[in-house]
Amino acid sequence: MPNTIIIGSGSYIPTKVIGKEYFMDSVFYTDEGEKIDKPNEEVIQKFVEITEIETRCYLEEDEFNSDLGYRAAKEAIADAKIDQEDLDYIIYASNFGEVDQNGMTNFMPSMSSRVKNKLNIKNRRTVNYDMIFGCPGWVEAMILADTLIKAKKAKLILVVGSETLSRVTDAFDRNKMIFADGAGAVVVQATDDETVGIIADSTICDNGPELNYLENAPSLKKDEDRRPLYIRMHGRKIYEYALKNVPDAIKETIDKANLTIDDIDKILIHQANAKMDYAMISRLFKLYGRTDYDHAVSPMTIQYLGNSSVATIPTMFDLIRKGKMEGQSFKEKGNIVFTSVGAGMNINAIVYRFP
The missing domain is CATH 3.40.47.10 (Thiolase/Chalcone synthase)
Known part of the structure; x- marks a missing residue:
């Protein structure tokens, strides 16, 4: 195959x-x-x-x-x-x-x-x-x-x-x-x-009560025109949902690849909120019995690029691949994870091994 x-x-x-x-x-x-x-x-x-x-x-x-x-x-x-x-x-x-x-x-x-x-x-x-x-x-x-x-x-x-x-x-x-x-x-x-490329993936779609954690909605200012719809984020609900579900989803994908967290060189996680990203990665390592980790494993661009939704992970991948992120690089034959959570609510993850 x-x-x-x-x-x-x-x-x-x-x-x-x-x-x-x-x-x-x-x-x-x-x-x-x-x-x-x-x-x-x-x-x-x-x-x-x-x-x-x-x-x-x-x-x-x-x-x-x-x-x-x-x-x-x-x-x-x-x-x-x-x-x-x-x-x-x-x-x-x-x-x-x-x-x-x-x-x-x-x-x-x-x-x-x-x-x-x-x-x-x-x-x-x-x-x-x-x-x-x-x-x-x-x-x-x-x-x-x-x-x-x-x-x-x-x-x-x-x-x-x-x-x-x-x-x-x-x-x-x-x-x-x-x-x-x-x-x-x-x-x-x-x-x-x-033995190289995309060696494992998983996707979870929770579309019940979680459906409108991210939605389009009228302005928060009630006397504004109610017809235009804007992106509306219910931050607390998203934070709680992500912490509960994303680390397990990442671990499931790593397990599917027959690897452990020690085999993963980089985790490219969607840049939505630095506090949330740190918490998710920390919880992932705790699933492997680790109370601490090298933060270089999870590069961050949100501090200067913000949240560009679907563009955050491929942009970060390109920057690292071309040596444009200080202190970050990919290893030959190294394993990395792509993972994201967002509107739906949907979660997914990929384990990718470099040739």
Whole structure:
């Protein structure tokens, strides 16, 4: 049975860097719709203490999601040194599609078909496919790519994760400071070597009471127009859910690969909230009887890139792979984990071994 290896990667980080001074004139409301009667400097500082997000990146006014995805995809294709006409699939992970400057979302045509068009791929057999799966969308797209390759439906696939969350946030919600824009992409290829590439994966979908922990909802300011919908995050519920479920899901995937935590060199976890990420990784190590761990095993970009949803993991992978994250690198034949949790609620994880 063929396996799936990454042969190229790319990313695009928007050039507009947004610091905390950007939010100093904001008016914040609670989830109950009450105006927060505290100085903005205090609100923002508390936010930084919890999330560790000092800066984030926004796309320019004349840019769109597909522009970001195209740039990351083009770089990944060049890095892979392939003919893009040989791609069997383009899988594009996104949750809001082509968002305009007014926050209107658009999935027609699909994001994958838009990026195929921008790449000027002429091959009619290059199939475009969109993955809408919350923040775990890029990881799930990788799992789908691996499934297609194992089923011998494809040999070469472009997997993109791109999002422009700055255009879907409520101006009156403190959580808008979490979200950012960006894109990451990889090219994966079939290999006959079953000992490398994606050697294990798992996905969990809890869509009962957890369904609306992340949702689209009207502004927190009650006298605003109720028609526009914005990303709404119920932070406490997500935090409790993630701590309870994500470490077990990661361990299950590591176990499926017949490995232990000592065999894992890096854990690339979705960058949603630094406090939550630290807690999840700490709990994972406790499942193996470890009370402490080297924090270098779980690299962080959230402090300066914010939460760009589906783009966070492929962006971080590309930065490390190309030596652009100080003190971080991948080992030849090393094992890494990709893992994420997000809207749905959905959780997934992959164990990947480098050739």
